[in-house]
Amino acid sequence: MSSSAVQPPLSSDSDSDTSSPSSSSTHHRHADLSSSIFQSYLSHSSYPHNDRNQDLIKIQSFLTSSRSGALSCLICLERIKPTDPTWSCSSSCFALFHLLCIQSWANQSINLAASRASLRAAVVPDENSLVWPCPKCRVExxxxxxxxxxxxxCGKVQDPPRDPWVLPHSCGEICGRSLKYDCGHFCLLLCHPGPCPACPKLVRNKCFxxxxxxxxxxxxxxxxxxxxxxxxxxxxxxxxxxxxxDGSCLPCKEKGTYKCQCGKVETTRECCERDFRCDNACNRMLGCGRHVCERGCHEGDCGDCPLQGKMTCPCGKRAYEGMACDVAVPLCGATCEKMLSCRFHRCSERCHRGPCIQTCRNVxxxxCRCGSLKKQVPCYQELTCERKCQKVRDCGRHACKRRCCDGDCPPCS
Known part of the structure; x- marks a missing residue:
């Protein structure tokens, strides 16, 4: 007694939409079986509705499209055949593209980004900073x-062989990719398109x-x-x-009567705002007995009188010991020499009280910004010329035309 060998179904890579009744019925049986499996999994897995849509339904859609040959490359808009080398975005959208198409897309995107960067900065950009986006989800x-x-x-097999019993572009082995949230388990589905579903293993865990x-x-x-x-x-x-x-608890909203840090103001506030400052000055007497604390509302001790002990003249060149805190420190008569606001020159006035002059008038x-003009001017004055920039903007067509441009030409609008 001889048993007939089971032959795999014949497959074709042609773009013909015609199919035999037997293959059509087989496809419908597979689709019905797939739907029943997913429906059973969904009904027994306690999945939240939104996660169900994001994971399992997306996987089912990818499987159905791959099996029926309905997948198309979003770059060339051609149908992806079972024998075509492909690449899929593994970061977000899991869209499938022809390998040659995505390579061309990536190279063109990188070259365009490099040319724009070189036009703006006039330097060759670092290759590590160049990126290309996914054509669908724009992940870089x-x-x-x-x-x-x-x-x-699943990324384990290079150039997976075509097998009529296996999903196109799949190796047919267990996926084995790490599941979401790094739970320590791995995907047990056969090598599949789309994201891996959430881990279905049963574990014992405590609530939040x-x-x-x-x-x-x-x-x-x-x-x-x-x-x-x-x-x-x-x-x-x-x-x-x-x-x-989940997460941290909200700030405490219990009402209570609390005092400010200096203790002068008492008010009803929420517990999370119990530590507050009033708008009054401290005005507590300092240890010297002559001056009061000029700080705002604060907690703790006011500290020593800042005018006690070793004091210096306003410019800091001469020190005085043992002076009473209520005596004004005399001026030393020397040149002030404090750094001015320009950060290049120093004050040329004699030792003085109060701030130094804010406008540095040293010549x-x-x-100028573009470097075409040099001139002697007061330090505080900005120098610009009337020359218009002739550099080409990032569009590659129009000149900058900005007066006295520093080289960082604005984008073409």
């Missing part, structure tokens, strides 16, 4: 991440407030017990009255 990849070879969806424990799917092990949180708040006095929640030789 570095130049070194430009794909060079054709890999299966740590009072209740339950068995949950690993991908959704963090849960709320719907009880009152009752964690001790930052104030160290009151406890959280919110429903069991210096300056260059």
């Amino acid at each position: 990849y570095r130049k070194t991440q430009t794909p060079k070879n054709y890999f299966c969806f 407030c740590r009072k209740s424990e339950d068995v949950k799917r690993c991908g959704f092990k963090n849960f709320s017990c719907n009880g009152v949180c009752k964690k001790l708040l930052e104030c160290g006095v009151h406890r959280c009255g919110e429903i069991c929640h 210096v030789t300056k260059s």
Whole structure:
């Protein structure tokens, strides 16, 4: 008795839309089986609705499109055949592209970015700073991440062989990629397009407030017990009255009567705002008995009188010992020489009280922004010329035309 060998279904890479009734019925049976499997998984996995849409439904859509040959490259808009080398965005959208198309896209994007950067800065940009975006989700990849070879969806097999029993562009082995949230488990689906679903393993975990424990799917092990949180708040006095929640507790909102830091003002405030300052000056008597504290509302001791002890003249060149804190320090008569606001020259006035002059009038030789004019002007004065910049803007067509341009030409609008 001989058994007939099971032959794989014949496949074709042509773009013909015609198919035999048997292949059509087989496709429908596969689609029905896939739908039933996913529906069963969804109904027993306790997935939140939004995550279900983001993960499993996306995977099912990718599988259906790959099996039916409905995937198209968004760059050339041609159908992706089962034998075409491909690349998929693994960061966000998981869209599939022809390998040659994405290589051309990446190189053109990098060359354009490099030319724009060189026009703006007049220097060759660092290659590590050049990036190219995914054509669909615009996630940026570095130049070194430009794909060079054709890999299966899970990335383990280079140039995966065409197998009529295996999904196109898949190696047919277990995916094995790390699942979301770094739970320590790996994807057990066969090599597949799209994102990996959340981890379905059952684990025991505590709720956010740590009072209740339950068995949950690993991908959704963090849960709320719907009880009152009752964690001790930052104030160290009151406890959280919110429903069991993720993250830090809200600031304490308990009302109470509190005093400001200097103790002069008493008011009713929320506990989280109990440490506050009033608008009054401290005015407490300092240790010298002659002066009062001129600081604003503050806590703690006011400290020693700042006018006691060793004092200097306003320019700081001469020191005086043992002077009473209520005696004005005499001027030394020397040149002030404090640094002016220009940060280049010093004050030429004699030792004086109060701030130094703000406008430095020392005559210096300056260059304009574009470097075409040099002239002696007061230090505080900015020097500009009337020359119009002739550099080409980043559009590559129009000149800058800005007066006395510093070389950083604005983008073409």
